[in-house]
Amino acid sequence: MMNMDKENINRIQTKSKIPLPLDPLPAISGHVFKKRRNSETEYRHPLKTINNQQTNLTGSVGSSKKTKRVLNTAAQPLKLDTRHVTLRQASEDLDWDYNVFKDKSEEENSVISISDDEDNIENNRREVQYFADNIQRNCLGDAKKNATPVLNSLEHSRIKNIKRSLKRPHSRELQGLSSVLIQDRKEDEKHKRRLNFNERLHERLQSPDFFKRLYMTCLSRDYISDMYMYLLSAEKKTIVPRIPSITRACVINWLLKVNGADGDPTIVQTACWYLDAVLGIGHVQLDKLQLVAAACFWISQKLHGPSVQASRLVKCANRAFTGEQLMAAEKAVLYKLRFPRQPVVPQDYITYLSWWCDSSHPGEIEVAATFLCLSGLMVDKALCDEYPSVVGAAAVRNALLLLKKKDAMMRFVVCPVFKEIEKKAQSMSFVSSVQRKAVRLMFVPSYEYKAPFEHYSCRPYYIAQRVVKAANELGMDSRLQPGTSG
Structure with missing residues (x-):
């Protein structure tokens, strides 16, 4: 028997490699068994708050007098000092349709436009809507089945990732999107889009700063000879236009006024080159002369930048022509001159x-x-x-x-x-x-x-x-x- 115990002890020690204690372990206290016994008798329903658990102990097994006394006291209302405790109502009636930010007009302020070109977005939406309404008339064959059926998402795609705080009235005023300023912003939108890359006349008259002087020195030392050798070889004369000098002066004077005092003089000189080239090889009616000059000016602006919209030139011409006529004249000028390269100007x-x-x-x-x-x-x-x-x-x-x-x-x-x-x-x-x-x-x-x-x-x-x-x-x-x- 003693040999078998020694073999078991050796087997256990070889497996666990933990030395067994020589002295026996102390006895477990009685309160541990008492708590375990009470925890076994408890029964807790899931998804119930702790305050309401005592009401479900009526049918529990092995309930003591203490638990019955707790049941009797739980039925009585709690007496709490409301100055320090916030009581929650027994029934929760939540208004899920409550609007946190209630504006005066939901339809007007529900969409915040962050695009600089709202007209293009509206036109694109109308084209998509027209395409969806007339999808049966389109000559798409089997491809019409693949058209996107959901069109309502296009209406709100612009505001999908915008925070709700941007809908507040004071936030719109800070961003210039207030309803009071919307009309003025739309009127001045065309002028705000124009980018000014040119120096003002007063800045040109002042002495250049250190960085500009350093740039001009490096440019003159390294690249001027190559640049001006190319310019001198690429420049061309224009044909003397077949038009009275006073009439030509009137048109160029108008182009100078459109360009402004702070405008780039290179734009006007390039426009004059295009105008003289057109008048030298073709005949332009007197009532179409301003339209051709505006088209030449528009081409020159696109070469040198910044360019204005066609509606701006139409307004400067006192609506003597339309935007469609200006685009047609631009195509006619380029076609007449066989799409010439950018001219060299004085x-x-x-x-x-x-x-x-x-x-x-x-x-x-x-x-x-x-x-x-x-x-x-x-x-x-x-x-x-x-x-x-x-x-x-x-x-x-x-x-x-x-x-x-x-x-x-x-x-x-x-x-x-x-x-x-x-x-x-x-x-x-x-x-x-x-x-x-x-x-x-x-x-x-x-x-x-x-x-x-x-x-x-x-x-x-x-x-x-x-x-x-x-x-x-x-x-x-x-x-x-x-x-x-x-």
Whole structure:
């Protein structure tokens, strides 16, 4: 017997590898069995709160007097101090249709539009609705069975991921979506969409900052020779248009007003190039001249940016044509010119040559040269028979002469780009005299097309007045001296 016990003990120790205690374990206290006995007699229904469990002990097995006493006391109402305890009602009547944010008009404020182009979204929804209503008429064959049957989801897809807090009235006012401002926002929406990439006139007249000067220095050192070799080889003359100069000046004056004082002059010069090219190879009726000019301006804006909508140009033309006519004219111009590439304009040379003459203050020279160039292109159509580089270089040369910048003139003469331009010019003095006559004509009271003079005569620099005054003085001196031309 002793041997069998020793074998069992050895077998247990080999399996568990836990040493058995030498002394016997202490006895288990009686209260442990008492609690276990009470827990076995308890019965708890699922999904019931703890406060209501005592009411279900009437049929329990082995209930004691203590549990009966608990049942009797549970039937009595609880006496609690309501100042510190919040009592819950026995019956819960919840209003599931309650609206947390009650606006005055649910139909008007139920949808928050976050798109900048609400008209396109509404048009797309109408097209989808029309397609669904007339699905049997569509020539889709078996494919009509695959059409999406649920169309109501398209109505609310724009607000699916928007927080409900955005529907609050004060949130709409902070975002500019208040019902009071909706009408004004829709009226000014076309103007807000226009992006302004161009510098304002006052910013151009100021001296450039450090980063811009550093950029121009690196550009001149590394890329200018290649860029202007390409521009000089790619530029072309336009044909002299078969139209009276005064009529052409009227149309270009209107384009300058549409572009504005702070607009990019490259856009107007490109539009003039397209207009002269169309008028040089074809005939345009007088009542369609403004429409063709607007189409050329629209094409130029799309090349240089930013571009405005067709309705904006229609409004600027006092609704002399419609948007559909403008798009048709744009196609006709491109088809007539066989979809030409982007032309080289004088402003491409004016900006660089002005910076070459005075890198610390190039704005004054650039604005004066731009005023001379636009005035010459508008007044005299003879400049269409000159290269854009010659027109731009003559404008910078006139600006330095009329603003009396002798040091800048000395730098301008030794510029390598100007030397290459001078080789291509037939007569630089003739182009310069045409531009000076054009700005002198701006000062004549009887001449009514004065958009360039109005744009560049702002204070505190008064560039246009200074240029016109110096041109008048130079013209009088040339007339007094025999054998000289203005």
